[in-house]
Structure formats: structure tokens, C-alpha cells
Amino acid sequence: MAANTFGTLFRVTTWGESHGKTVGVVIDGCPPGLEITEKIIQTELDRRKPGQGRLTSHRNEGDQVKILSGVFEGLTLGTPLAMEVENQEYRPKDYEAMKDVFRPSHADMTYEAKFGRRAWPGGGRSSARETIGRVAAGAVARVWLKKKFSLEIVAWVEQVKNLIAGTTDFSTVSRQDVYANEVRCPDPEMAEKMAELIDRARKDCDSVGGIIKVVIRNCPAGWGEPVFDRMDAVLAHAFMSIPATKGIEIGSGFSCALMTGSEHNDPFSMENGRVITETNYSGGIQGGISNGMQVTARIAFKPTATIARPQNTVTSKGEPFVLKAKGRHDPCVLPRAVPIVEAMAALSLADLAMQQAARI
Amino acid sequence: MAANTFGTLFRVTTWGESHGKTVGVVIDGCPPGLEITEKIIQTELDRRKPGQGRLTSHRNEGDQVKILSGVFEGLTLGTPLAMEVENQEYRPKDYEAMKDVFRPSHADMTYEAKFGRRAWPGGGRSSARETIGRVAAGAVARVWLKKKFSLEIVAWVEQVKNLIAGTTDFSTVSRQDVYANEVRCPDPEMAEKMAELIDRARKDCDSVGGIIKVVIRNCPAGWGEPVFDRMDAVLAHAFMSIPATKGIEIGSGFSCALMTGSEHNDPFSMENGRVITETNYSGGIQGGISNGMQVTARIAFKPTATIARPQNTVTSKGEPFVLKAKGRHDPCVLPRAVPIVEAMAALSLADLAMQQAARI
């Protein structure tokens, strides 16, 4: 474990505060010979950037990625692959008022407790801009996993507040389906309702939470490193490291509590000469190791902490304060979190794949 | 990350299969000067061992711990603290029949996919005996956390199938309350009903799942290492590495999906000169760092995979097989999982405490 580094062999280290010069990432351990261009990375980054519609904040970040090292003549070298995105719109005045205020359910108070100080403009390191490095690195991991294993990762918004996407056949949802609308929900009708709900929350100076589902296809059997780095544990770590997450489920998740063993056990059988399970309550992972079935997970995101209505709080000096947030913010983080979830899944799997490959 | 090692500074490495000579653990990085005796460790181990009543398997394991190193004249030396427990009752014949069979929702198939072979007697490394090392190490971490920070960790069974413990005041549940009954549920009436439910499941040749709640008190503000080793992410990793877990919640967990920001945000206020939050949907963690409130989590455990009724499966050669489990097994893992949850919490917190201390 190491604060700003994720992974053992496909090691990703991110940097950057919302107000600094750049946010970025170094991938150490990236396999050589991968075709990586700024365009591939940019496509993924564009999926998380704000200013895409009525649902997200109207900040125009640009977020043009630059590859700084590790790629030569269009192919990865195997050396550290660094990428960065400039922070273009730093307006400290927007945040000056909140310099000494602890915003409720934000990280202001805890960063100050930890480090004795904090970068108050725009949340500093706790800003969601930090995830740019994750998405950029995840894009590289995706290329490798796709090329080497035909592995696919698709995430989508399954639930916003009480609105739940219609039962979808997980095995067929494509990223095209997901990114077809700005909610990132592959059920277009429900997506429209969710968009309205989010918009209403904004007008109401409030925010809403929800659930993202993620599915991993063509994951070979045998990945995951028991006992501590089981695939489910690594995914839980990865997903819970995304800002605003409060819960993680693998396969059956919390619903397993209500089931009996005879209901929950996944019977093995054969299909085309390959061992499969007839149900998949295990979520593709048994004993912490992938079994060749689809790996499935669900992640709960809390409602955005920044809301435009007055809130009671205290200052860093311990004085009462009524906070009214200004500036730009999303009333629902889920649409923008979808590519981040996909990225963290990709980083986890690339790392576990390499760990398994090392065991020759 | 490293397969069988957990932690960066308080580093715990476990070993052992169910059938081997011993199971054990080495703690590297244990602070010097702690009073550690075999009795302290044994008390914790006794909380997870089977054969304690009608609910758990009737195997008499003994499980006497031996301290092998790292303690001198009753105090830790700061050098590696190794402990082991002998495997006394290895009866390979009990398992011979399952040598070539993939037990449903067990790790037989996946260990074979991963390693090309597996220790078939008693589950080998995927046996819950592996957790002995975790509990032994957790006992040491507890001593340090208690001595240094007055930190307390209490876990209990909150739900077994559809039976839910009555609303308990989290701030007062003690380990004494929890370990007063064999279900490890501090609501004695519900504990009795849960015991009956588990007993019925056994008679029905079936098993049941449930939920464990864990609360951490007196955790100082400032622990947790964003962005990847946030306290919530580390706890999620730790808990999801326990066998049979399928879901993790911090604070509000999945219920946050249904809330608005104005409901979910925890207002700050002052209490005795200290910043507190008036509600605790954050579960004591904000931006991945502890805020001084109680840290709270919930963990879903699936129903035991081993059940005494016939199940369809396949052999390692891909032939259909009807499996009927013999031998000893628990119809509900939760009572024995309680001390394991506490141990993983202790290991996580000891490590994060040391990481914070290093930042002088």
C-alpha cells in the first residue's frame, strides 16, 4: 500500500491539486509495445470531464492530455509512462470565502487534521480532478487487457435515488449503450427520467446519490492473489478509493444475507468443454480468484456534498458558520464517475494479470 | 499489495493450509515495548475457534498458539513477531472423496486454475484456518492501539438471514455484550432466535448468511492515506479479504443512494472544544481520512458454501458429479467471523496509525 500509488506491477502514481499547475500520472511497469496515443487517452478523459450537458457543472476544463514519456514512435517503451493535464481555470477568488470554513461532508476538516494545512482553493487534492490521472492510466490498462485477453470492462449508472434501470442483460450492455446519453445509463427511458430527477435536484439546491454497476467480461480464470489480494478485495479497495463511494458489492452483494446456501451456491457444469457456473452469485470470483465467469460489482455513491443551500458548519477556528456554496458543482456525481469506475477496474485487473503471469 | 502480506508498516504475513504442519503469522514492524503474552493471543483465538457450542462445527482443534520470536522478557522487541498454531486433527480420509471434485462456490476450481494444483484436504489454503494468523496478529495490534490511543474495536452479528438485531446504541455495545452469547449478537433475545434459525438451517442440511457490524471508537482524526489508501478503501480491502464476504459499507453505505445531499451531509459543530459532526452518515471518514467520530462499517457474509445436501457439480476432469458434503462445517460463518472482522480492522488501523506517525 502506498498513498498515491496503486498496484504492485502495473503501478500507477497520481499527482495534482485542483489549483496547481497540472494533474498527472506515471504508470510504472506498463508492458512495452502497446499502441498508445494522446487521442486514445483523450477519448477516455472526455468521458469524465464536466461541461458536457445540463447535468454536470459548466466548468470548461479543456483537459488536453500530454504524454510526457514512455511512448516512442507510437508504442510504449516499457519505461514509465507519464501523462499530464494542465489546470486551466484556477479562480482562487471563487474559493476565498471558504478558506477557513469546513464544508460539511467534504475533506476540509480531515485534510487539516492530517497535514496541519490544506490547499483550500477548489478542494485541493480532494478535488475530483485528482481522478484524471486514474482515467488516463486506466485507458492504457484497457488497451493492454483488450489486446492481450480480449477483456472488456463496462460500467453504467444503475440507480439514481429511487430510479432503477430496467433489468438489463448484463452480458450485452456495451460502452456505446452507456455513453449514448449523458446520464450513462443504458436504459434510455430511465436515463431520461434520471436526467430530470438530477435537474430537479439542482433547481432544488440539492443533490442525489445512486449506484453504479460494473461488469468485466472475458476475464480468464486464475486471477487474484489470496489471501489478502483476492480479486474482490483489490476491486473493493480500488472502488472505495473513488471519492464519494460508501458501499461495494461483488456478485450477490448484500442480498446474500437473505439467502440460504442451497440458493446461493453456483452449481458447476460444462459448456463447450469449459467449466462454467449455472448461476453467478459469486460474481465471477471464488476464493478471491476469478473463475472465468463475468465479474460483477456494484458501487454506492453518496449525494454530492456541495449543495447551494445554506448549511450549518464551523470554521477552522471552531466558530459557527453558515455556509452557502458558490461556484460550479454537479448535483449528481454518478455520470462522471462511470469512466472512473471503469478505470479503477482496469488498473486492478492489469495488475492482477501481471501478477499471475509472473508465476511461470 | 502482496498476496499474503497485509500492511505497509505494521506488516502481517500469514502462512498455512488446513492440512499442513502449522498455520501462522509474522508481524514485521511491530512497535517495541508492548506487553504480549501467549495468553492474550489465545484469548482472541478462542473467540474464533470452532467447537464452542451447537452453532459451530464440532471439531476440536485446540489451537494453542506459540510465540516463536519477537518477544523477550514479556515485551515486544520491535523485531519480527512470529506465532504459530499446530494443525492437530488432519484426517485426509474425510476429504479423499472430494479430491477431484469442484465443490460449488468453494475455491477448488479457482485454485486449480491459478496454481495448476491444490491441497484438496480440507480446503488447503482457502480453509478458514488461514484466518488464525490474522486473529493472532490482530490481537497484537489491539494491544498497541488500546495502549497508545485508547482505541476500541467492537464487531457483532447484526443480521442473520431475515433476523435483525434490535436498534442498538452503537456507542455502548461492548465486547463483553457481544461475546456473551455464541451468536455474537449483543441483542440477547434476537441472539436466541438467530441461534434457532442457524440450528434449523443445519438440520435442513442448509446454511444461512448475514451481516456483521463493526464500530471503531476513539480513532483520532487524521488517519488514512488518500488518494488510494483512504481509510475506507483500506478497510474495504481488509474486510473483503475475509472468506465469504460479498459486500462492504462504510457509514450510510448503500442507503446513501436514496438520500439527498441536504439529508446526507453531516453538519459540523463544536462539542467540548472539539469539532464533531451532528450526524455520522460519513461513518467517521471524510475524504478517506478519519474525522474523530466513530468509524462504522457493515459487512455481508454469504451462506456457508458447504451444505450437507446433494449438489450438482463437475470433477476436475469435467465430468458431472453429485456432491454430498461430509464432515464438519458451520451452517453460518458469522459468529466465528466476528473476531476476524475485529482483527482486520485492528491491522488496518495499526498500519494507518504508523503511517500517520511517520509524517513528522
Added chain:
Amino acid sequence: MAANTFGTLFRVTTWGESHGKTVGVVIDGCPPGLEITEKIIQTELDRRKPGQGRLTSHRNEGDQVKILSGVFEGLTLGTPLAMEVENQEYRPKDYEAMKDVFRPSHADMTYEAKFGRRAWPGGGRSSARETIGRVAAGAVARVWLKKKFSLEIVAWVEQVKNLIAGTTDFSTVSRQDVYANEVRCPDPEMAEKMAELIDRARKDCDSVGGIIKVVIRNCPAGWGEPVFDRMDAVLAHAFMSIPATKGIEIGSGFSCALMTGSEHNDPFSMENGRVITETNYSGGIQGGISNGMQVTARIAFKPTATIARPQNTVTSKGEPFVLKAKGRHDPCVLPRAVPIVEAMAALSLADLAMQQAARI
């Protein structure tokens, strides 16, 4: 261990090839509250950059460092501190001729064996430009070590070929003495002779090696993490990771082979209420832990592999080839290696200091 990351708590990750956009570094784990400016970093970088005189290559690199993150209002935040330097003078044509040639005693052949490809312009990742990130990070570590412990690190050129600096009193050599001349040798007369020798080597189309001495003062007793991360082992790792190194000595080094125990043992005695050793063959380290005396080491650097005279070699296709190096290169790496040695010592000690501090 992790390829391009050094350290456990003060973790430094570097990136960059000689031909890429930038070379840079991220420090993860940097203590908060340190006064760090680009000027402080630049001062150190200027000590390693070429084009400083007759002894080093005439390339004008500029090497202006930019702090990208981790510093706010002049103080470190405790978050990742990233820095980069642009590669300004990339002239691929200078290197085109060597695209398919394995330069003797360079890393061309081995990078190709390892990664299947390599960045042929200017050595790519194996270029000494990689060390810019180390020196920048080392500058930050120095600030912390100086502030917190009054710790000082001074390295100098002790020997170039057969020229050896006059017996210097290690306890008084200052960085000012060292950087007073372009050879970085605190014996000014010998420095002049060394400069002439290096200049002759250049005219002779050849190169020379030598030895750098490094001394660490005010290192508290108690640092170093036996058994594997002893201070001497970590320093050996750190120094041997610098390009062109072939040997490392701590304290008495290889001369210990000729001594008896009664000669080599350092008698303990008291001085001002503090335990000291009367001699220091141990080099300030006993059992892998600092004992409070000066930590001393020596490092052997080979003669620069790039020489302007024709050399027999083979191409990547296995054909014989006569190579005659063009372009800029130093006939002796030692003067520029001095700040790199100091940086690696600083990174090692900052990390060990934090590891010791964690053991509260």
C-alpha cells in the same frame, strides 16, 4: 522494490527519456509544511547539469524545473510533489546513425533484450537525464533532513584515475569547498590536476573513471531497518542504482579484508555524555543501524562508455560494426555525479528517518 520508485514512506517515482517531452519526478509521502521553492530545487539541478566548463559536454540544456503540485503558498502540502524539466534540445539526427547499433558498455543491447525495443535517441531512459528527477527530489529531502535533524550530506570527487585527493579531514569538508571547482574535489591543487587529466582524456578520445566519497553528519543513532533494509544495504542499493557505478564501500570497505578484528573493532567511549566510537571503521553503521557517528561511503564510477574513438561492436541484427561516437559527452562522469550521490543519500535517509518515526 519497484523499478522506478525508490523508498517506502518518502517515495520517489521518476519518469522520462532523453528524447521525450519532459523528465520528472513525483514525491509521495513528503512531510507537509516544508518551505520548497523552484529556486531551491534549481540550485541543486544546476550542480548536475552539463555545459558548466571544459570538463563536461557542451550541451545547453536549460533544465528549468517546474513544480507541478504539492506546494501551496510556498509550503509543501503533504500531497504528491511533482516536478518536471523539459527536454529542450532533442536532435534525433545526432543519434540516427546509432539506431541499430549496440554501443559497447551502454544499455542498448540490454534494453532491447528486456523490452523488445528501445528509444534509441540519446540513450532514452538509460540516459543520465533520468537522474534529474532524483536530484530534484533529493533537494526536497535535504530541506527536511536539515530542518528536522540538522543532518548534512556532502559528497566529493576523491579520486580520478590514479589521482587521489590529499588526506582531507572528513569532518570539515563543506559543500562550498566541493562546488568551488568544476571537478567537485575539495583539494584545490589536486582538482586542478584532475581537470587536466580529464581534459587530456577528452583530447585522447578516451575517458576516465574514479571514486566519489560521501559523508553524512548529524545522523541520529537508530536509523536503518534490519535485517534487509539496513542502512548500509539501502545506501548500497541507492548508490548502485546510479548509472556507471561498479562498487560501493561503507566505512572501511574492502580494506577491512586485510585487517584483524582487534584492529578493525571500534572501541566505544563517552564524549559529552554521548556514546561515541574512537575509530569509525564501521562507517557510522553497526548491525545495519546508524550509531550516531559520521556515516561514510565510497562509490566507484567506471570511465564513460561513450568515447570518440572507433570501437568494434555489432548491430541489433548481429552484424559487425565499427562505431565512432559523435555528439556531446563527458570524458568523466564524476563531477556531475557528485550531486546525484548526495541526492540518493538524502532520499535513503529521509525514508529511513520516517520509518523510524513511525515506530511510536
Added chain:
Amino acid sequence: MAANTFGTLFRVTTWGESHGKTVGVVIDGCPPGLEITEKIIQTELDRRKPGQGRLTSHRNEGDQVKILSGVFEGLTLGTPLAMEVENQEYRPKDYEAMKDVFRPSHADMTYEAKFGRRAWPGGGRSSARETIGRVAAGAVARVWLKKKFSLEIVAWVEQVKNLIAGTTDFSTVSRQDVYANEVRCPDPEMAEKMAELIDRARKDCDSVGGIIKVVIRNCPAGWGEPVFDRMDAVLAHAFMSIPATKGIEIGSGFSCALMTGSEHNDPFSMENGRVITETNYSGGIQGGISNGMQVTARIAFKPTATIARPQNTVTSKGEPFVLKAKGRHDPCVLPRAVPIVEAMAALSLADLAMQQAARI
């Protein structure tokens, strides 16, 4: 880096003080399917144990290894492989007198500075008994390296004080040659003289140092992880972590300081369709990566710190004390260090081999 763990993928964690119940080791990441028996391990352990002749201490340790986990039906499982050796001859009274005394050039003073206390009987963790775990783990690494790559590691005593083994052809020295005599020097005549010298040192109540040479054959090109985990840096770390080491050389070592580039560069040429170097001053490593030639290193060991003549020192209370060592000790550590050097080389290479394999 982690105090008592070595390696990233082939991870070895040792435990044990001289006075505790056992010394031992866990290997995490050991490839599955290796034929490992206690006999194979014991053979290596017997090479380092004392009581083998006139040169080493007359302590009869037994040192019977037990495999505790990770091996099933004679083959490794891929799970943690733990091994232990009991400490049989603990005689605290032998050491009682030294309880409060800092033995010169031992680790008593520094362990106390680091941990605030120490296990005074027999050196505790700083005792050479700690290396038993390394040798046991190294034996496993050897089996894998031999099976998978036909890789061979041979070390021997090259120099004791001023006695130097006759020029040996490195490519032909076998372990059989080395272990044919108790000095572990493949030059039988010089071995005899060395034995006499060591014996004289003992009679003289003194001790002697020397140099061990190690050669690695059939190491594939491409191993080593620049920039920080170069093969030379990892070997330097590994060797310098062995008690009593003061210097490390790779290839030409310190002699490179006296050479010019035209002398030191290793010309490439072809041999049987394979790229070779005509000389090997590089010691088989270029740019931190193996080039397919023999990897060569030399390690300086100081004279044993324990000597039977009176020495001036201080107590832990700072009082002057005249120490006269009692008990058993070797007047020269080199013969017993030979298998330890081989083990550390094996552990380093197994780990680097797995890291390279992961890069698929």
C-alpha cells in the same frame, strides 16, 4: 522496502532471534509445482551451520528444518512456504555478563538506540542465526532457477586477509570444488594456508576478514528493473544486508577507477548466433540489466567483531568497561558466509526473473 521482507514477487520474510523458540522464513509468491523436500533445504543449511571443523565455533546446533506449509505431496502449492528451525542450545548464562555491555562493532548499542531495548542473549536478532531463513529460502529459489533457466550460482572464498586464491577460471569453478574444504576456497593449496591463518587468528584471540566472489551462470539477458531496481543495485542491497559486509563490487568493481574507457568497454561480438561481450568488466550487467554473460560480484567481509582479547567499551549506562568475550565464535565468518551469499543471489534473481516474466 520492508525491514524483514526481501523481494517484490518472490517475497521472503524471516523471523527469529538467537534465543527465541525458532528462526524461520515464509516465502510468499513461490511458483507452484516445484519439487521441494526438507532434505533439499537441509543440505543447504548444513553448509552454513557451525561446528563443522576447526575453523568454526564448536556449537552443535542441529538446525533441522521443518516445512510448515506450502508443500503438498512433495510439490510446492504456490501458497506461502514456511520453514522453521528450532533454537536448541540457548544458554542465557553465557551471555548474562554482557547484558548491559555494548560489544564493540556489534549491534548492541544500535539496537538499543533503535528499539529502546534488545534481546541481549546471543545477539538476538542481530545474530547470524537470522540467516538460516535466508539460506532455506534461497534453496527453494535455486531449485526454481535451475529448473526453469538452468541458472547456476557459485560463491567462494577468494581472499582471507592477505591470502588470495590463485587465478581461477571462473567459468569452471563448481560448488563441489568450493565445498570440498572447510574454508570454501576452490584453490586447495591456498585453502590450506587460509585454514592455518584462521586457526592462528583464533589462537591469537583475534579474527580476520576477507573477500567472497560470486558468479552467476546462464542468467538470461533482460533481467533487472531500471532505474532503481537494476540488477546490480538489487544484488548490492542483497549482499550488503548480510551481517559483516563492508563492500560490494560488480564486474570490474573499484578497479574501474584506474581504467580508461577504451580499456574498460566490453566490445560486442557474435558467438554461435548470440551477442556476447569479448571482455566482461561489466560483470554481466549493463544499464542495470543482465546481458547474458556471467554475472560477477565480490563482497568484503570484516573480521569477526567477537574476539577473545580484552577490549575497551562502555555499558548501556555509559560507564567504562573492559570486555572479554566468552563462549563460541568464529575467528573468520567467510566460510559460513559462502552459502548465505549464494542464497541472497538466488533470492534476488528469482525475484527479478518473475518481474521480467510479468511483463507479457
